Amino acid sequence: MSSWLSTILIFLPVAGALLVAVAPFSSYVLGSFAALVSLLEVGFWITSATKFDFGSPKLQLDQQASWFSDLNVSYHVGQFAFSLWFVGMTVVVMAACTIYGWWAGRERGRAYFSLMLLLTGAIVGVFTAQDLLLFYAFFEAMLIPLYVLIGVWGGAARLRATITFVVYTVVGSLLMLAAIVVLGLQQGTFDLTKMGTSTSTWLFLGFVAAFLIKAPLAPLHGWLPITYRESPPEVSAILSGIVGKAGLYGLLRIAIPVFPSVAQDWRYVLLALASVSLVYGSLLAFRAPDFRGVVMYSSLAQAGLIVLGIFAFNDLGFDGAVLQIVNHALISATLFLVAGMVERRTSTGEFRLLGGMARGRPALATVVMTIGIISLAVPLSSSFAGEFLILAGVFRQGWGWAVVGGVAIVLAAMYMLRAISAVLHQDVGPAVPESALDLRPGELAVVVPLILCLIGLSAWPALVSDRAVGGQQAFVAVDTGGGK
Amino acid sequence: MIQKPHVDWLAISPSLALIGAAGLLLMIAVLTPRVVRKPLAALIGFSGFVIAFALAVVVDAKTPAGSAIVHDSIFRDRWAALAQVILAGSGAVAVLLSYRERMRDEHVAEYYALLTAAGAGMAFFVQASNLMTLFLGLEWFSIALYVLTAIDIDLIGSLEAGLKYLVVGAVGSATLLFGSALVYGATGQLSFDRITAVGHQGDAMVVVGLAMVIAGLAFKASAAPFHMWTPDAYQGAPTPVTAFMASATKIAALVVTYRVLAVAFPHDAHLWRYGIAVIACISLAWGNIGALAQRNVKRILAYSSVSHAGFMLIAVAAASQLGERALMYYLIPYAAMSLGAFGVVAARERELGVPVTLHNLAGMGWERPFLGVSMWVFMLGMLGFPLTGGFVGKFYVFAAAYDHGFWWLIVAGVIATMISAYYYLGIVRAMYFRDSMELRLAPAGGAPPREFLLSAGVAISLVVTVGSFFAVQPLIDVAKSAAHHLPL
Secondary structure (H helix, E strand, C coil), rough: CCHHHHHHHHHHHHHHHHHHHHHHCCCCHHHHHHHHHHHHHHHHHHHHHHHHCCCCCCCCEEEEEEHHHCCCCEEEECCCCHHHHHHHHHHHHHHHHHHHHHHHHCCCCCHHHHHHHHHHHHHHHHHEEEEHHHHHHHHHHHHHHHHHHHHHCCCCCHHHHHHHHHHHHHHHHHHHHHHHHHHHHHHCCEECCCCCCCHHHHHHHHHHHHHHHHHHCCCCCCHHHEEEEEEEEHHHHHHHHHHHHHHHHHHHHHHHHHHHHHHHHHHHHHHHHHHHHHHHHHHHHHCCCCCHHHHHHHHHHHHHHHHHHHHCCCCHHHHHHHCCCCHHHHHHHHHHHHHHHHHHHHHHCCCHHHCCCCCCCHHHHHHHHHHHHHHHHCCCCCHHHHHHHHHHHHHHCCCHHHHHHHHHHHHHHHHHHHHHHHCCCCCCCCCCCCCCCCCHHHHHCCCCCHHHHHHHHCCHHHHHCCCCCCHHCCCCCCCCCCCC | CCCCCCCCCCCHHHHHHHHHHHHHHHHHHHHCHHHHHHHHHHHHHHHHHHHHHHHHHHHHHCCCCCEEEEECCEEECHHHHHHHHHHHHHHHHHHHHHCCCCCCCHHHHHHHHHHHHHHHHHHCCEEEEEEHHHHHHHHHHHHHHHHHCCCCCCCHHHHHHHHHHHHHHCCCCHHHHHHHHHHHHHHHCCCCHHHHHCCCCCCEEEEEEEEHHHHHHHHHHHHCCCCCCCHHHHHHHCCHHHHHHHHHHHHHHHHHHHHHHHHCCCCHHHHHHHHHHHHHHHHHHHHHHHCCCCHHHHHHHHHHHHHHHHHHHHHHHHCCCCHHHHHHHHHHHHHHHHHHHHHHHHHHHHHCCCCCCCHHHHHHHHHHHHHHHHHHHHHHHHCCCCCCCCHHHHHHHHHHHHHHCCHHHHHHHHHHHHHHHHHHHHHHHHHHCCHHCCCCCCCCCCCCCCCCCHHHHHHHHHHHHHHCCCCCCCCHHHHHHHHHHCCE
């Protein structure tokens, strides 16, 4: 079944970006146009979700065209059930962040909105590409707008942040490029759907290095602190919410299906790294002196948790991982945006200078409280469902992993409550002016839809978790995990 | 009575068109009044390259199989024709970049005459089919380039650069000539085909001669360790000349290197594959590490061109059907990226009136949106990022290396690319991330003039750079047919 929908989802924002780059209008008009395009993108995603047959494990909404047949490289896009959710969270978060940028009135609007739309297209491309080289092209293309978005609109130390960020990601992605060249030539095709499996450990490690840097997982998270702190808040939201997920997607779509037996052999290493990230990230989040620090280290911890679910090698873990990926994309994007809103009022995110912001600011208090509560996985929240599935899944690999996960969830409650309390409660901090406004309607219009999505998922987590693997068969090849 | 060989005029028509243009330009230099000299000279130079381009396309279309013609002195084949197409295209863009370059009015026609003469020499050089024509072509375009490098005597460093280029270039030419003599002495043959036919593989004299031929050509391709002249010559020469040298000279040298090795010395492939691979690795290392320390943008690009020579030599070392395709494909976006990047540098240089450094690029991306975005694309292309042909080129080169079993060359290439990210993105950083307010740099005389021709040249480069990413298959088909009849 050939369909234009995936292609439209990739190239609609790209076309929008080109238009924004040349149209002779003011920043405000260009921003509203970009916001409109990003909402249209959400509309197209809803259309594709309604056309999607979740019962089928096959690639859907796919389209293929020859790119260079010389080495059997093609433009091949399409979506599996889980990719649909990746794309969904991307378009929703990107729409929120684009609109936030518009509301915040970023300088040099033409370049800003053009890059935001370009980034949307590239990320959707990563989640839909079914050809290795195409995947790599989109994976690298993501970096181009991000580099400029951080370097131009970032904080004071942005130059150092961009260098750190680029050095880490380029090293990872070039290792992947080498692996792609070798794998594609060995297999005779670069098409993931036609490719057999490989047993090469080196190639597996090449891919995994790139994905773990992107995710990121300890000890490859060195780029994370400075990048997340120096980026504009909406770019941090994108980085942590969805760009990091490209690494996790790579594990799901490439590292495990193409190297099933190697992935099996290496699962304890990955599980160990994931556990370390989970506990270490949680501890760092608990120690972090600022709001963004808590959010970014919690996303390191969450990446660890999700990898635990992925390398549980069973349906429970897999469904939980996909659900938690969607959850975390929405949660962490909201948290970074909220952190940005707090910084906008106080010009700092440091806890020792903050406090007492709840008084007289009911909307801010409600938003921070709600998103905080969802993110620390209280029962009935969607992240509770996701984490529960992951723990249940990884329990089958060995009870020890589940214990680590359980401990980390307790830690999550600790650091998140600490952050909420440091911002909202306690004495009024020195950096909080009396005149600091409550959330404005424009800001609410950005975060409330994200929170509503999360509340919806909390009410019905099975929307994602039961529809993550069509017919529970797509990953049957690897679903022979030990411990059963 | 002297026997005249049959001359295939069509085969040599691209060279002839450019020689014709050069001759015409020399007459213009003395016969026309000063007012019309500059536009007329540029027009004729441009037309010469465009006609050569068209003729090379015709030769390419009408030459399904390759053959040596005119007493086995030159080849008529698609390998040469395609190289001529790229060369003539580069020359035409170089003319566009040159138009507004500050130079003495009395030299302007000579400038274009030398440019077209260099183009003619390169067009002849890529067709060479024996050691004599090889050397003749090499000297022909080299001498034109020595003068071009030093043509702007008002520019500090231009004369020095010309002299350095002349001295080092002469060493390269002498090495090539000595090597040719040894090969001739051992085999008694000049033409590439017959050198192969005679055999003599493993003969010490042939091997030494081969090594010297490679070294001589590597001087022209500015592959390390034969690149010493490159940074100085690139920095000192007028920027449009640098653009032409970076693209056209390298194309000619690499295309010929591959031809000589594959046609004349296929029996010694097991030797020169490793020799070339080693030169490639040294170029990658030296070019990239050297570029890290530079602040002058022309020097950065010069070292980057050394590293690109390394990448293309990987394809030569792989010496297979895939390697041939990889080399020819790589040359197309590479030529466009070099021309475009130096074009942007030229624009900034004319605006400020001082050499362009990372420091005074600040804010350019915002002041000149089109040139800024173009430079951004060229840098990403040289880095091998997607949406540019540079990405596909690198991919093909790696594929060729793997195909031949040279996996360690992929490792070298990957490490080199990692290092290069720092300085390529450093240029983007310099253009966009710092405001020109920080600079307190006064432009040299009001708002910069609109340079339509330069922008057109950069736009053509941009279209080729990005277009070659999308139109991979057609370009690969062309490259495939060009490499079709070459041995190996």
